[in-house]
Amino acid sequence: MGVLEVDPPCFSATKGTSLASDSCPGTFSDLFVRKPVLPVKDDKEGGLAPLDAEEDLHRFHSSSDKRPVVPSGRFQGLTLEPPLLDKLRATSEDLSLAETEVILGSIKENIIEGNLKTALEQLESLPIEVRINSDILSLFLKQCGKTKSVHVGRRIHNYIKMQGLQHDTFLGNHIINMYRHCKDTSSAKYAFDDIHRKNVISWTIMISAYAHNGQYELALQLFNDMQKDNVRPDKVTVSTIITACSNISARDQGREIHQMIIDGKLESDVVVESALVNMYVKSNCLEEAQKVFDSMRSRNVVSWTTMILAYAQNNQEKKALNLFEQMEVFGVIPNEFTLVGALSACSRLRSLADGLNVHGKAVYHGYESHIVLGNALIHMYSKFGHWDLGLKVFSKMPMKDVISWTSMLDAYTEEGRTKDTLQLFEEMNWEGIIPDKVTFLSILGACADLLALEQGKRIHASIISRKLHTDQMVGCALIHMYGRCGSVESAREVFDNIQNHNVHTWTSMISVYSQHGLSRDALILFNEMLKEDVKPNEITFVSVLSACSHGGFIAEAFRCFNSLKRVFDITPTAEHYACMVDVLGRAGFLKEAEELLKKMPISGDVVIWRSMLSACVAFNDTQRAKWAAEECIKLQPGYSAPYVMLSNIFVAEDQWEEVARIQRIMDINGVKMQLGKSSIEIKDKIHEFVVDDQAHPQIEQIHAELGTLSKKMEECGYVPMVNTVLHDVEEELKTYMLKYHSERLAIVFGHMMTPSKSTLRIVKNLRMCFDCHCAIKYMSKILEREIIVRDSYCSHHFKDGVCSCLDYW
DNA sequence: GTAGGGTTAG
Structure with missing residues (x-):
């Protein structure tokens, strides 16, 4: 029984072609039809079941048996059904050379066309003695990686082991790469270890597999092992490892590699240098990033984009936009990433003119339908209050992802169009888009604004089903939603279900108690928080002071206020001072409130004067009320409430001329009474x-x-x-x-x-x-x-x- | 022969 070597076929079989004239239906001819000729059971039944247990994986990869490996019996789903392929399973001598060539041609065609399962059936149906050209196997593995078909890929890996080819460098590299694409680094490592003579590519793919799967430490470890093994990294390895450093902000290791490049110990090129720029950016060393960027002999669009994004995301938006212009002067054409970076700068800079300009460029360069760019545009327009322009972009996007939908939901919420937010969320569900954490934050905010408790509860259920309810950020949004909807008990239940509290979760719950006048509960919780050694922030104190003022706890309020700077190193803000005016005002100490107001280092903030005004109105102190209202109007002429309060005072005094005067001031200042809803x-x-x-x-x-x-x-x-x-x-x-x-x-x-x-x-x-x-x-x-x-x-x-x-x- | 870098919402 000789081994049959077969070269790639120079012709391909067509559908239904029968090669042997005496072939009976259900034998060879079935193999050429590009649909599974054998029943392929689905995962549940074990046909292409994943090998998930580590033990199975180990058994699978450590087996050196040349016969098919059948871990846990799950591969038995693909049993060959007699009499269909009895002939194939017999010996290669039963197959003519021509017949084998036709089968291989068909396999190749099926791989190219993406009929991977059929190709696999065909491959596994061949007698084991048939030697397959490595071109077909590598192509097959590549396709599996591309389509993330790890189950098919694993069976090809098994097939290669049956053939005893797993030690081959070329095929081994392809196997690791397939697992890399499928994000199965354990299997990749087994395949890597199987390679007898690892070359720089083997090492690089394995490092990249770790880096792409978030296992950066392992990537760095392997990079060291590689050098110990006397394999010299090339520029691809270097750029990969630098990116791994960027992702964990491993500045010191990154710098070491940079030094090795300078010393000529490691290769470099424009890609490596761009990766270095990015590494310094991610490690918050903008100056060093700029230095590397400046020293580059040649820069491509990626190098420029990296630098533009660096400035856009580090509060130097103008620099980002200058660089964007400069890049064009250098004749480098922006790509979609560059434009996203520039848009991000415009959003943060709140410059509509620049934003429109970048949008125009995006259209000019043909990136209008790019999904990430569209998302950035929606976000930018919503930041400018142009939700309608955002909607225009959103409606025209040919493809939308969860971020597009969430950005549009945010645009509505930001504009106060919360009913539209809920409506759009429903549409999103209809479209089958799975909401993520950020979507839930957005939609819960809308429920909170609308007091839509029933919908909020439904969303809560959905959050629980996705196991997101213990997340701190989602927890805060839920507490806030229940609090705003007046359901303090539910808010507390959410709070109690969060296992790891942080300052935000504590503050959210304290704030709910405070907003509902449950001052005692707020203070009890605040003390618990301090006992847990959680350092309160500015917002915690706004809630605590506000609770003191609602509950009339004047002494406690002063104690807290005085501890702000002394104990917690927090400089009191206008909000804190406003709370203190409120504390005194609510208790009727208007004179003291006035004195405090005159004494405080911050007095030109409208929130403080609003507190004063409320207190004066509540205690019918018309003189002080007029004084406070006029201050409020001076500081914020466009806000209608103080005009109304002042008018109320004059109405009560029957001074209609004064009421008319205020109306005139409102007209001059362009203040419109909002319609009550x-x-x-x-x-x-x-x-x-x-x-x-x-x-x-x-x-x-x-x-x-x-x-x-x-x-x-x-x-x-x-x-x-x-x-x-x-x-x-x-x-x-x-x-x-x-x-x-x-x-x-x-x-x-x-x-x-x-x-x-x-x-x-x-x-x-x-x-x-x-x-x-x-x-x-x-x-x-x-x-x-x-x-x-x-x-x-x-x-x-x-x-x-x-x-x-x-x-x- | 096979491999690599920049990405939006919060």
Whole structure:
């Protein structure tokens, strides 16, 4: 029985060609048909089952048996079915040379066309004695790597072992490379160890396999072993190892390699030098990166791009854009990565003109449909507040990935179009795009803004199913969402389920307690955090001080405030000072608040004056209120709230001329009163109401219901506070105007549509008026419901006629 | 004969 050597066939078999005239159906002719001639069972049944257990893997790779290796019996899925291939399994003598050539031709054709499973069936059907040309095997392995078909690849590896060819350098290199592409470094290493005479390529592929799989330390180890083995790295090895250093910011090792290049011990070229530039960038050594870049004899588009991205991502956006221009002067054509880098610089620089220019270049160079570039464009336009331009890019993208969708979701959320965010998220699900961690952060933010608790809960379930609920960032987003939706208990449950807390998770939960007036809980948690030795940050203190102010813990507030710098080395910000003004103001110490305000090193910040104004309004200190309101207006002329508060004071004093004067100032400053809007989520749908809404399909019923309710309220003692209406009109009209405020419409609608006694959750875009605050207290009592209204200032929990804010409105 | 470098959201 001689071994049959076969060269690659010079012809290829066509579909259904029958070579032997006496061949019966179901023998040779079946092999030429490019579909599996044998039943290929799927993974579950064991046909191409993965070898996942390390033990199996070891057994598989350490076997030197020339017969088929059948680990755990899983390869038995491909049993040859008699009588179909009995002839093939017999001996090679039964096959004529011509017949074998035809089979090999067919195998090659199937490999090229991507019919890998069929090609594998054919290969394995050949008698073991048939020697296969290494060209076919290497091509086969290459295709497996390209298509990440590790199961087929493993069987070719097995086949090669059966042939005893696993020690061959050329085939061995191909095997490692196949495993490298399939991200199976353990198998790659077994194949690497099998090679008797490893060359520089064997070592380089193995190093690259580790580097591409995040096993950088192993890559570095192998690089050392290679040199000990007296194999001289070439420039490909060098660039690969430098990239490995970049990825772990291994500056010292990178620098050592750099020195070896300078000393002429290692090869270099433009690729190596670009990798060096990148290594210094990733190690935060921008100056050294620039030095290498400047010293380069020749630079290509990659070298330029690396440097542009370095500046774009390190707060030197102008330098990045200058370099971008310079590169074009040097005649280097930007590629899609360069343009992404330039766009990133424009986004951070907030320069729309530059952004439009880069966008134009992207179109000019034909990169418009590039997915990453599109994503960068959507992001950039959303940063400029041009969500519509982002949407245009998004709609035109021929291919979108999860990042494209997430960027568009963010663009909507950033613009306050949160209803669109939820709608788009639904579309995304319809398209079968799997959301990632960042998508969840974005969508939870939208649920939080919209008070969409039901949708938030569903997303929470989806997060749990993807095992992301213990992640700290996702955890914070969930805590925030539940907190904003008024579900403090759920927020706490999420917090308790996070195993490893950091300052952000602690702060999120403290902030939820604080926002809901649960000051004691906030302070207890803050103390627990300190006991756990977690250092609070600026935001933690804003929440803690705010809790102190809500709870009236003046001494505690001062103790915390004084510890800021002394104990925690945090310089108090305007937010902290505003909290302190609030602490004093809420307790009615207006004079002291004023003194503190005049004394503090930061006084020109509007947040501090807003706190002062709220306190003055709450305690009817009209003189101070006028003073604080005017300061607020001076500092932020475009913000409407202080004008309204000031007007309210004058309305109460019946000074209509003053009210008109303020209106004139508003006109001059171009301040528009925002239309009051409230929304409520009913069965996954967000219903939005504007003041005196006429558009809602059930508005008549709502009006009727509201009429009945208003009567009951008045019977219980509610008197509309007509002096909060900023219009000089008849009292009856004022009463009417108050009655149809959007939050009241939303509450009545919620009452009509939900089971009795369930909690109603309303979100309002502006600060609720004082009369509504009073009216909703009555509503909560009459309707026997807890009503949560989150306005632009805080969350109010109305229950049994009382509000959690204790009327510090 | 086989191998290598730059990438967006947060």
